Amino acid sequence: MTEYFTSDLSQELKAARLAKGYSLDQLAEITKIQPKFLRAIEDNDEDSLPEQFYARAFAKQYAKAVGLNPDEFFEEADFDPQIINDLSHAHRDDDGVVRAGTNTTMTFKSKFRGWIPKIWLLIILAVGLFLAWFVVTRVSSGSNQSGSNSQVEVTSSSVPQSSSSAASSSSNKNALTMGTAQTNVAQLTTTYNVASQLTNDHKLLVKAQNGGTTLKVTDGTGKVLYNAWMNQNTEQTIDLPANTPIINIQLSQVSHADLTLNDSQHVDIPNLPTNPAATTWNVVLNFNK
Structure with a gap:
């Protein structure tokens, strides 16, 4: 050659x-x-x-x-x-x-490259169909929910007047007026005078934090409604009966507890002594007519 x-x-x-x-x-x-x-x-x-x-x-x-x-x-x-x-x-x-001398016969690899745009087109089409189905489903679901809400409103309008009265009573219970906290350092006590709530029952929610605390809840007669140690990151709900004028809440570590009435009204404990820091403390709730 x-x-x-x-x-x-x-x-x-x-x-x-x-x-x-x-x-x-x-x-x-x-x-x-x-x-x-x-x-x-x-x-x-x-x-x-x-x-x-x-x-x-x-x-x-x-x-x-x-x-x-x-x-x-x-x-x-x-x-x-x-x-x-x-x-x-x-x-x-x-x-x-x-x-020079390039064979133009398509290999599998070159054919596959030619399919790539078609594959992407199919993917985009599938995504578009899915989005259309999702939108239609949500719109249909929203229409059904709207119809259900309308039915509830119609049904609610026919409820007897006694139910409306009960709802009004519940609203009054949640609309607490705590008044101003009165702190007595000598007696280790914070007192609240709660107006217009004597005839309502209440729920006291106590959340333990930062190490836990002993919680003791009594009424004005000395009846114990709750008495136990609460571990950190636990909570306890205590029912406070209607027509109970005085509730005393005793905490062994006051800084380790967070108090809430009726799931909406936070019970602040202001002006705690800092030198030395307060530990055992009493919170008194006076429910008035």
Whole structure:
């Protein structure tokens, strides 16, 4: 088989490139020839080059780019160019790089790349259908809920007057007027006078925090409604019966407790002594008519 060109010519081309200070990548930008073909020319690697006709054309382009005369350069290495019967695979890409002898038969990988836009289109279509179904479902659900609410309103309007009275009573119970806290440091007591709540029952919610506390709740007669140790991060609800004028809440660690009446009214314990800090403390609730 006739050599494409001699190793001496390959070395001369490489020497001329280095003299110009070009890297293979830079030379590829100038010649629009892939770096792998330029490297194959320098290494006289015919197996990595395209057909002989294109290899010669690449070498001439290489010589011209590094300042050599292509025609004179190849006079010493004349050979009969190989006759190429099939040039159907030869083409030039959009970037100007010549691709020689490329088989255009689509591989599985190239076919798969062609499917990618279709796959994305199917995904987008599926997402769109899901969103449409979700919106329709929510609208339908909202309509049903609205109808149910309307039915509840109609039914509620026919409730006897006694129920309305009970609701009014419950509203009055929640609308507590605690008044101003009265602190008696000598007696270790904070007192509240709660107006217009004697005839209502109440719920006292105690939450233990920062280490826990002993909780004892008694009425004015000394009856114990609750008496136990509360661990940290626990809570206890104590029922306070109607017509109980006095409730005493005793805490062994007052700073470890948080008090709430009827789930809405926080019971503050202000003006606690700080030197020394208060520990045992009493909170007195006077429910008035």
